[in-house]
Amino acid sequence: MGKVDMDGESIKALMVDSDAKGAKERSMYEQACKRYEEGLEAIKKGILTKGGTKKRDTVNKRLGKLDKQYGAIRLSYNVTFTYEGTGKNEVATSMTWECREDKAAQRRKFHGKYVLLTSLDESKELNIWKFYNVIRTVEETFHVLKTDLDIRPVYHKSDNGIKPHLNLAILAYWVVSVTKYRLKLKKHENVRWDEIMRIASTQVVVTAKVETVDGLVISIRQSTEAESKLSAIYDLLYINPKPLGKRKSMLHPNQTSKNPDIGNQGVT
Structure with missing residues (x-):
C-alpha cells in the first residue's frame, strides 16, 4: 500500500x-490473441488468393479495422507487408507477423x-479490503433489486402504494440473497438468479381431474419430478425435491369452486 x-x-x-481474476483475464487475452491472428490469416488469404483483396490502401484499411476491433492486442504483434507496383497499382504480395513476446509478457504480468x-x-490493508467488500455487497444489493427482482421503476404514485411494494421487494431480496449465498458457499457452478429461475421452471404442478358417472369431480395435484440440475440445487439448499405433496380433493355436483384449479402451474 x-x-x-x-x-x-x-x-x-x-x-x-x-488469482481468479488473473485466470479470467489470461483466458480472455489468449482468446483475443487467437481471434486477432485469425483476422490476420483472413487478410493474408485475400493477398495470396487470385481475385482477393491485394491493393495497398484496401489491405491497410482491413488491418486498421482489425486493429480497432482488438485494441491493445495489436501492440503485441509486428505485422509486415511486401508490396509491388506504384501508385494506384501498388499491391501487397506477401504478409508476415510475429508475436512480440516482451509486450505479451508485460501484459500477462498485470493479469x-x-x-x-x-x-x-x-x-491496515485488511480493513481497507473489508470496507471495499462492504461496498461491493451494497452494489450487489442494488443490482439484485433492479435486475433480478425487476422493481424499477416504481409506478405507484402514493406512499401507501409504494411501501408494501418495497416491503415485498425486501422480502424477495432476502430469499434471493440467501439462496445465492448458500449456493456460493457450496461452490455451485452457477449462482445467477435468472439461471436458477430457468432451471426451476422445468418443474411444474400438474392437476388431473376425473368425473365419475354420478357427477363427482376428483382432482389430484402433485409436482413433477425435478430434473438433475434442479435436484442438485434442492440438495444443496436442503429442500424437498417435491415441495407439493400429492393432494386429492373431491367436488360434489351441488358444490361450486371459488378457486378453480389450473392445469399446469409453476412451483414457487
Whole structure:
C-alpha cells in the first residue's frame, strides 16, 4: 500500500492480486490473441488468393479495422507487408507477423491485478479490503433489486402504494440473497438468479381431474419430478425435491369452486 497525489489530495492506493481474476483475464487475452491472428490469416488469404483483396490502401484499411476491433492486442504483434507496383497499382504480395513476446509478457504480468484508491485514514490493508467488500455487497444489493427482482421503476404514485411494494421487494431480496449465498458457499457452478429461475421452471404442478358417472369431480395435484440440475440445487439448499405433496380433493355436483384449479402451474 502506498500514497499517490490526485488533484492535490493524498490518496492511498492498495494493489490487489486476484488469482481468479488473473485466470479470467489470461483466458480472455489468449482468446483475443487467437481471434486477432485469425483476422490476420483472413487478410493474408485475400493477398495470396487470385481475385482477393491485394491493393495497398484496401489491405491497410482491413488491418486498421482489425486493429480497432482488438485494441491493445495489436501492440503485441509486428505485422509486415511486401508490396509491388506504384501508385494506384501498388499491391501487397506477401504478409508476415510475429508475436512480440516482451509486450505479451508485460501484459500477462498485470493479469489479475488492480488498484483500490481510498481517502480513508486507515493504515491496515485488511480493513481497507473489508470496507471495499462492504461496498461491493451494497452494489450487489442494488443490482439484485433492479435486475433480478425487476422493481424499477416504481409506478405507484402514493406512499401507501409504494411501501408494501418495497416491503415485498425486501422480502424477495432476502430469499434471493440467501439462496445465492448458500449456493456460493457450496461452490455451485452457477449462482445467477435468472439461471436458477430457468432451471426451476422445468418443474411444474400438474392437476388431473376425473368425473365419475354420478357427477363427482376428483382432482389430484402433485409436482413433477425435478430434473438433475434442479435436484442438485434442492440438495444443496436442503429442500424437498417435491415441495407439493400429492393432494386429492373431491367436488360434489351441488358444490361450486371459488378457486378453480389450473392445469399446469409453476412451483414457487
